[in-house]
Amino acid sequence: MVIGNDTLGYPILVCENAEPSLRAFVRARGRRCVVLADAQPDVAARARALAARLPRCLGVLPIALGEPRKRLATVEAIADALLAAGADRATLAIGVGGGVANDTFGLAAALFMRGVTYAHVATSLLAMLDASIGGKVGVDTPAGKNLVGRFSDPVAVFADLQALRTLPFREIRAGLAEAVKHAILAGGESFDMLEMLAPHRFERWPWGEVVARSVAIKAAVVRADREERGIRATLNLGHTFAHAYESASGYRIAHGAAVALGLRAAGLLALRGGLFTREAHLRVLALLALLGMPLSTRVPADAALAAMRGDKKRRDGSLRFVLPDEIGLVHADVRVPDARVRSVLHAMEAPPGDAEH
Ligand SMILES: NC(=O)c1ccc[n+]([C@@H]2O[C@H](COP(=O)([O-])OP(=O)(O)OC[C@H]3O[C@@H](n4cnc5c(N)ncnc54)[C@H](O)[C@@H]3O)[C@@H](O)[C@H]2O)c1
Ligand SMILES: [Zn+2]
Known part of the structure; x- marks a missing residue:
């Protein structure tokens, strides 16, 4: 094949x-x-x-x-x-x-x-x-x-x-976090396929199809913006949070796990800013949970926020994020007030519950 x-x-x-x-x-x-x-x-x-x-x-x-x-x-x-x-x-x-x-x-x-x-x-x-x-x-x-x-x-x-x-299991998971990210960018069948496969053992996954789909999504974005001046930045979905969690945990949280946390946090931030729907957000959380990814962290909100303020994506005093609008539609460079970011980081200290909005 x-x-x-x-x-x-x-x-x-x-x-x-x-x-x-x-x-x-x-x-x-x-x-x-x-x-x-x-x-x-x-x-x-x-x-x-x-x-x-x-x-x-x-x-x-x-x-x-x-x-x-x-x-x-x-x-x-x-x-x-x-x-x-x-x-x-x-x-x-x-x-x-x-x-x-x-x-x-x-x-x-x-x-x-x-x-x-x-x-x-x-x-x-x-x-x-x-x-x-x-x-x-x-x-x-x-x-x-x-x-x-x-x-x-x-x-x-x-x-x-x-x-x-x-390849060790934790490395499979690291790759899957990025596959979920690509599936949120593309939506449609790419996301449906991961949802369908998630309950099954990895040994039974059609990896060729999973990898080829994810490759196609990333390659299309890169082709549109090779030198990352615009749309390629959407590939950073979840990554401002992920980098903050990696750094604030002294790199004890692996990149894949941090990306999963970042995808929940980006979804919450989008919801609280009037983007995304609760239904779509819960779909993403359900997929991440089925894949065995963490959805909450003990990293305190203040530590994560401090790490984020040192991140290079901060410009003219406010934090900017890549945020989902729908599964299949993601915006780059969305300005978000610090107070809203802080409230999301606080929510991330507890598992998702009824308050996931
Ligand atoms: N260039 C880019 O666009 C881009 C994008 C994303 C990530 N990255 C970079 O990729 C790196 C992370 O990649 P990674 O997660 O593949 O890390 P890695 O290359 O360190 O591989 C992870 C671990 O798996 C081992 N390994 C690899 N293949 C194996 C196999 N078939 N069987 C057993 N062990 C195997 C490696 O020796 C290593 O211990 C980071 O440095 C990151 O910055 C680059
Ligand atoms: Zn990544």
Whole structure:
């Protein structure tokens, strides 16, 4: 099974097994290639299995990753490893791994010898339906996440669904939070499908369809606004709250869980500002609950608000949010008075109840 998407001008292939498509792609390019792999054992094993079948492959370079290693020092080490492996400007670099691999390998490829072509094989759900779509690459610095980076399109993206078999449950959930976000942006069948699947065990989900739909939603938004000057900001739905909860909890709340909290908070904020309907909001909450996502937090409202005030999305003194209007219609850059944000953050300290309005 392969579901293709070329909305962004390069192939994004959702594959049960990426190996045949990747091999065909490399053969058609007729160039040497080199494989950069997240050194996590399951991912590195997958990368070696893929590389074994690739023509003119210089080998597999395992690179220790994880968010703390998403740094310029790692980019430098990758450049040295590429040179040592014999890569030159004509070599196709193929990265295998999750979102951290996408961002770090993608930036290294964009900089190595002033730029070599790059293809990504996504092995985490989040990388498949979010991080590898849209051409953003970059690394963190001590001062900020993704602070150093650029827009740099890959030549191809492969979602390797078989890799999901070794992906831990909490990482599946991280990806699903973004899938729910995409489904709120698109509405219609995308949202219905997640509602229908949510009660079933993940092993039985048609992942190809789930990933392909989510990819299509993100790719369409990115295509309309590649450099994030307008509509692409809607992809940040729930994320102003999410970043505040991550930071105020000292990063004990994982990104996916924080996004789920952020989706409830954005829904509440919309409701209290006269957008969205209670019925639509409750539908979103029911879906998140079925998927096992948290809906309330012990992070105090004041701590979350303080974190939010430090967020870069604050302009001219008032907070701005991406808010849902309907399932299928989301607005960016909505100004909201601080008092309303504070009341929503207070509501988030308790589970949803009758007062969800
Ligand atoms: N570029 C973008 O547009 C964009 C968008 C969203 C997120 N991101 C970035 O993506 C990163 C998060 O991505 P992520 O959640 O994939 O993190 P990740 O790459 O760190 O992967 C999560 C964990 O799963 C492991 N893993 C990956 N695939 C596996 C597999 N098949 N089997 C077993 N283990 C596996 C990884 O080693 C890691 O421990 C963040 O740094 C974020 O900033 C980028
Ligand atoms: Zn996110």
